[in-house]
Amino acid sequence: MEIRYATNPTDFKHYTGERIRNDFLIENLFEEGTITMVYSHYDRLIVGGAVPTDKPLELEDKETLKTEYFLERREVGFFNISDNKGKITVNGDTYELGKRDCLYVGKGNEEVLIESVDPSSPAKFYVVSATAHKTYPTQAMKLEEATHRHLGDDSQSNKRDLYQYIHADGIQSCQLMMGMTFLSPNNMWNTMPPHVHDRRMEAYLYFDLDEDEKIMHFMGSPEDTRKIVVSNEQAVLSPPWSIHSGVGTKNYTFIWAMAGENYTFDDMDHVDKNDLK
Template sequence: MEIRYAVSPAETKTLGTEQLRKEFVIENLFAPGELKLVYSHVDRFITGGVIPTNEPVKLEADKHTMGADYFLERREIGIINVGPKGYITVDGTEYEMDSKDGLYVGLGNKDVTFRSADPSNPARFYFNSTPAHKNYPTEKIAISQADPQHLGSITNSNERTIYRYIHLNGVKSCQLVMGMTLLKPGNMWNTMPCHTHNRRSEVYFYFDMPEDGVVFHLMGEPTETRHVVMRNEQAVISPSWSIHSGVGTSNYTFIWGMAGENQEFSDMDMVAMKDLK
């Protein structure tokens, strides 16, 4: 398990490109047959990915880092399949996961395994995990059941649909909020006008991008913006003080996961365009 430490706004101002990427960008989340995990000290957020091939892959705790006998001993997790069909088994119950289907698994579940329907064309499971204090039921959220919200316009190059999977008015959790945003063809901007939310942090995972496509992800304090270049299936950690916005060379999809003091999706500190620097 890779560990990332919290970085202050003052320190971030001094970082060059490579150091920014080292602190905030997660470049390699998937490897065939492996469980990849990144533990951030920002809200104790774990970001991970797994590609099960010939054998199922078990969700296991890094005991040294987590101090737990099993992964969900003190945690909850939200999982979205970003590849072909696969299956997740939770304490003996199997869930069929088509592309873009989600699954919430609560505190206390001991045995979570991933497998692919076709090992030669494997599933790709992306997940976010946060600390938890109470058990909520395991629940599948098919993309057809997620709460859609249509926003933006082609005039502003940001016409998109936001699907909310784990949230106050949907699947319940202790603190994890999770969903996915799909930009329509011809639209490239996300989360602009931008915002921060001082009461929670966020992780963005960009995917469904062409091999030569990039997203210029904007981060930093509103008056001290920086950018990192994101490629397909890369994630970026966004502390509570940072904006999190971006523009791509074509349309793309991203998964957002949030954790912190509250779960109010609309609890944002909006930034006026005139204040950006």
């Protein structure tokens, strides 16, 4: 598992574009036949991708976590971002996940196996794990069962549909929150005007992009912003002190995941667009 360390916002002002990409962009999450994971020192979040082929993939990394099993002191959320069906077996109970389906697995589950229903057409699972101090039951959820919010409008090119899966009024968890946002056709901006939430970090996975389309992900302090050029199925770590906003060369989909002190989805400090620099 790769380790990413936290950054002081004052030091961040002096980073080159290459350093920013190395610290915050996760480029190669989905490799066939393996689980790829990145451990962030921002709220101890783990971001990963799993593409099972001819054999099940076990969620584990004893060497990094120094625990007997992965979920000894953690919880985890899975999203199937592919058109191909997959299944996850948790302590002997199997859950089949289709496109855009989510599975939450709570603290204390010792064995988690990830498979594709058809190994020749492997599923792609996005994986996010946070530390946990309480156990909540394993639960699956489909897109149509998630809490739905309409946001933005065509006049500002930010019309989008947000679906909350793991949150206070949905799948219960200790601190992990996850959901998915779809940009409508001819709309490219997300989270604009931007905001920060200093009590939680966030990670974004951008997907549903053609190979030659890109996202400009904006981050940094509101008065000193930077950008990262992001391709399809790449993720970005967003520190609590940073804005997080993006614009694409066309519409796209992203999964957001948050962890930290506060469990309130709407706990955020909005930033006036006139204050951005």
